[in-house]
Amino acid sequence: MNTRLLHDDPQGIETAAAILRAGGLVAFGTETVYGLGADAGNDRAVRAIYTAKGRPGINPLISHFASADAAFAQVEATPLARMLAGRFWPGPLTLVLPRARDCAISTIATAGLPTAAVRVPAGRTIHALLTACGFPVVAPSANPSGRVSPSDAQHVLAGLDGRIDAVLDCGPCPVGVESTIVDLSSARPVLLRPGGITLEMLEDACGMPVATMAGSDDARPSAPGQLSSHYAPGLPVRLEARSVAANEALLAFGPALPGSGLVWNLSADGDLHEAAARLFAGLRFLDMEGHRRGLVGIAVQHVPAHGMGRAIRDRLIRAASPRP
Known part of the structure; x- marks a missing residue:
């Protein structure tokens, strides 16, 4: 497979959307890191992400949406979820919520869990791409599983060239680390992964303490970024x-x-x-x-x-x- 490098322009965005509509894999920049995208409702495309990355099937994926309304159509949104979305979306915040009864996100993407991780990323290009697709796009970081996440297009090519269809070059990622993940599937919010929205910002918005998950979960992660070994360079x-x-x-x-x-x-x-x-x-x-x-x-x-x-x-x- 020849991996194409697409420019951050209307033609490049439309080409990337066409590849995703056809069930292909496209890496793209967000405000956090580069993600490896596929149609969230296409089981075959979602499996291809796991294969390209060498990612364990127990590790769920985040679905990306062009708007909060589109995201909340796939999950059971709570008043707290809607408040946090109003404060931080578009932006580097992922919310874990129970799947809606008619949720279109592949159960492969959610690793068979009763919840789904959703977010609305910030950035002109990613918004245009998601709008052009018209469906949720799952996208873990665009690198071999467990290795250092990519913050520019060349990082993606260094790890996945020949394994994916295309990279949409959106320039360097301004936040530089993955999104914050908050589990809202129970009564009290739980921080599953720290990221671009800080714990202090979350607690200020929630008006209550936010619990933090202790340690790692290699056996059954409930969200990305919970494996004990991750983001690892070759040198110790x-x-x-x-x-x-x-x-x-x-x-x-x-x-x-x-x-x-x-x-x-x-x-x-x-x-x-x-x-x-x-x-x-x-x-x-x-x-x-x-x-x-x-x-x-x-x-x-x-x-x-x-x-x-x-x-x-x-x-x-x-x-x-x-x-x-």
């Missing part, structure tokens, strides 16, 4: 580094530790939003260049656990976990 990752060896690359935050000849600084000024936007590109760069130089690992400086730091730390902890 060492967290909370207070020093760095000459044979290690350094992922810095703030003033960089001395000792490494290969450094990627997430944000020299300690800006967590800048750090999130640069995280996956930095891991990819250090991994590729570190391998070329014969380095043995990536040391990571401390990142604070508040605001966007919570999402960054979640990705780094999973990147550092033992590989399956």
Whole structure:
């Protein structure tokens, strides 16, 4: 299969939509990361995503919609869900809700769960693509399963060239980490994955504490991003580094530790939003260049656990976990 690189223009968007309508796979940029899209109601197309990525079938997918009304037609929306959608959609927030009786999303995409994960992404191109399709599009991150997520089109091609039909080049992703996932299927909201909408923003909107899921769930994840090993470069990752060896690359935050000849600084000024936007590109760069130089690992400086730091730390902890 030859993977086409499509331009971010009306012709490219229409070509991408036509491929999706025909049951093909198209990667595209959102405000978070690049997703690998397929028609959410087409079982064969959804299976093709799992095959292209090498993704475990127990790991559910997020369905993307052009509007909140379209999303809530597929799930049982609660007043809290509608309030959060009004506050944060379009944007990097995914809501997990019970499937509607006539839900058109493939049960393969929801991994057989009674719930579905839905969101309305932000961005001119993705909105135009979803509108042109006229159906929900499932889209996990457009990379081999478990590896570093892509934040530009070349990252997608590096991992999936020849496995998918096309990549719609939407430029770099401004948020840089995946969407926040909140489970609203029970009485109290539960944060399943931190992301572009912070816990503090959620609690302010909800007017109540939001529970957080402890640890990982490798046996039966209820949403994407819950596997213990995820977002992993080839080189091993060492967290909370207070020093760095000459044979290690350094992922810095703030003033960089001395000792490494290969450094990627997430944000020299300690800006967590800048750090999130640069995280996956930095891991990819250090991994590729570190391998070329014969380095043995990536040391990571401390990142604070508040605001966007919570999402960054979640990705780094999973990147550092033992590989399956």
